[in-house]
Amino acid sequence: EPEVTQTPSHQVTQMGQEVILRCVPISNHLYFYWYRQILGQKVEFLVSFYNNEISEKSEIFDDQFSVERPDGSNFTLKIRSTKLEDSAMYFCASSEAGGEYYGYTFGSGTRLTVV
Amino acid sequence: GIQVEQSPPDLILQEGANSTLRCNFSDSVNNLQWFHQNPWGQLINLFYIPSGTKQNGRLSATTVATERYSLLYISSSQTTDSGVYFCAVKGGNQFYFGTGTSLTVIP
DSSP: OOEEEOSSSSSEEOOTEEEEEEEOTTTOOOEEEEEOOOSOEEEEEEEEEETTEEEEEETTTTTTTTOOOOOOEEEEEEESOOOOOOOOEEEEEEESSSSOOOOOOEEEOOEEEEE | OOOOOOOOEEEEEEOOOOOOEEEESSSSSOOOOEEEOOOTTOOEEEEESEEEEEETTTTEEEEEEEGTEEEEEEEEEEEEGGGEEEEEEETHHHHHHHOOOOEEEEO
């Protein structure tokens, strides 16, 4: 079964540093997403991306966050200047199409620890 | 956004027991998924089930969309079933997750 692959599985970074989380969505999927889960809390929506632009973003996704699809296979989330409260599990997901009828495939996540 | 409530919040089972997890949601939805988050934090897709019933081995799920709930059944539980089970419903272009049911299966 096709998978969404995320790297690294765990990243530790110092406060104020830039970090890039990487994802390889399923190859024929067109919609890409990032979600975040702070330890012990709900999984929360960050951003959706289609046709090389952001289609929707949450209040969490402020100016320190950016997303990019630098080539035909990777989808990245960049956090410009990390804060302690950015420590969380970050999940990438992709779907074949948009709209309510299409399910997502989630990756296994990247655990980001900001120290 | 859509409110998603899961019950029970915590569940402890003896290995071999059966369980039912419930997910209630506040609005009509056309998309619902169940996930298992293992102790390492990885999110595993279990079912895409906007309506009806599906089965996969010892797990099965039923969604009654008209009554705004879904149920996840785990039969003959094993210690590897431990973790947090989330249901998520789709509204617009994003999923709304419940707070999860934390399951511990003891040998």
